[in-house]
Amino acid sequence: MRFRRFLHNPAVTADEMVCHACHGTAARVAGREIVVAQDTSELALGGRRARASGYGPVGKGGALGGLLLHAAIALEIGTGALLGLVDATIWNRDTGAVTPRRSRATEDKESQRWLDTTTCASEVLAAANSITVLSDRESDFYEHFARRPTNTHLIVRACQNRKIKDAEEADALLFTFIDDLPEADRYSVKIPAAPGRKARAAELALRFSSVKLCKPLHGAAPDLPASVTLTLVDVREVSPLEDGEPVHWRLLTTHTVTNTAEARRIVDLYRMRWSIEEFFRTLKTAGFDIEKADIGDPQVMIKFVAAATVATVTVMQLVKAREGTTDRQLADAFEPDDQPILEALSAKLEGQTARQKNPHPKGSLAFAAWVIARLGGWDGYYGKPGPKTMRWGLDDFQRIKFGTTLRLQDV
Incomplete structure (x- = not known):
């Protein structure tokens, strides 16, 4: 109520x-x-x-x-x-x-939401x-690049086969241009498992080049520049695939890319976009x-x-x-008054064996994650606590926290 x-x-x-x-x-x-x-x-x-x-x-x-x-x-x-x-x-x-x-x-x-969020991030x-803002193919429109804040870079998965200014061809198209370039590099990566997809090792072919996008003939605001210079990084899976679709990303970025190491970094940064999918899930x-x-x-x-x-x-x-690898502090997700409650709960929840002890330093977010996971039903032995376990644990923590505020005269 x-x-x-x-x-x-x-x-x-x-x-x-x-x-x-x-x-x-x-x-x-x-x-x-x-x-x-x-x-x-x-x-x-x-x-x-x-x-x-x-x-x-x-x-x-x-x-x-x-x-x-x-x-x-x-x-x-x-x-x-x-x-x-x-x-x-x-x-x-x-x-x-x-x-x-x-x-x-x-x-x-x-579509305005992509521009508004980029401005908000800046x-x-x-x-x-x-600051580098990542977004998928729905955000691939000219104004997104032309109006980006100066302190913010973009990496956008290309959707439209746009007209570009090319010294050799008067009417060059973006996808045809990058497909015709020789491979700059090949390297192997591990693609983790995801809903509907098994983990696999993949060999990727890499191409990249500076490109100059032309302003669209229709729908673009009159005050936008006639062209925008970006870098196109093309990465595609070339190893045999048993099932599913091979990886193929055409990434438009405002970052300058001059060598294969920088091109790989753009791909690695875009892979971090998966976190927003995890968020919605x-x-x-x-x-x-x-x-x-x-x-x-x-x-x-x-x-x-x-x-x-x-x-x-x-x-x-x-x-x-939960792994203790992010080096984040308790204050990222909790109030200062929560720390003594979490420490008291940790002492109460710890068992006799080493695997039933909280292995993380007090004051760290990993320490809190161990406590919340235990409250959510994780036994400390099998598997890794996921979102549902953490959510259940947070529910219990909030009830316990409320209980600490009660006094006899409130009953």
Whole structure:
């Protein structure tokens, strides 16, 4: 009931929840090399009943009703540590008629979210040593590159076979141009397992070149420059594949690339984009099952999604910190008053054997991850605690924390 009142309180807004979380992220990125992974996911909340409650169309054909969430998270280059939320926008689609895409300015399209999040990242993470924003093929449009903030680099998976300015051909196309270049390098990588995909070793062929994209003839704002100079890094899997699709990424980046080591680094940075997929999976099936929420009012559901988004980041921070390799501190995900509670719980939960002892230093996020995982049902012996275990453990921790605030006169 208290949570229901919280969500229905008109003074509580999704923007304020997101802003508070991003403020904490800003304090953690100072002096660090940061990548920002951003993406959009549809939250399907039902069919006819959801549409009748005012939820806009999502999914193929628009038969389902729901919301959309565009989120961005900050990750540290090198350790892969999740430092926090950078931006989150939740909206309910208008069910009215939509004018043709080319007749609308970018600010009137959903595409504007990619520019807004990139701008937000440049402001929230201003204290970082470097900022590189990663995004998939949906963000491949000219204005995204032309209007990027000066303190922010982009790596975008190319979708459109754009016209480029080439000294040898008047009408060169981006994909044809890179396909005709000789391989610059071949190297082997391990591709980890993912839902629907087994882990495998892959041999990759690498090509790269500076390219000059031409301004589109239709739909581009008149004040945009006639061309934008970028680097195209093409990486494709050439080893035999038993099943599934081979890796083939054409990556457009504002980073300068002059050798194979720098080209490989662009590929490695883009691989960190997988964290945003893990984020949405945790928010949905692997952690919170948010699409099962039965909230009839779309505006209240937007607040609930914002709260769950912040909580999902905390769960992911704990999962990433469980090995003790990210060197992150307790303050990344917990309040200062939480430390003595976590230390008391650790002492209570430890067993007699070495594997039942908390191996991590006090004050570290890994120390907290061990405690939360044990509260969530992990026995310390088998497997690694995942998002669901961490979520259950956080639920128990919050109840225990509330219990520490009780006094006899409150009963």
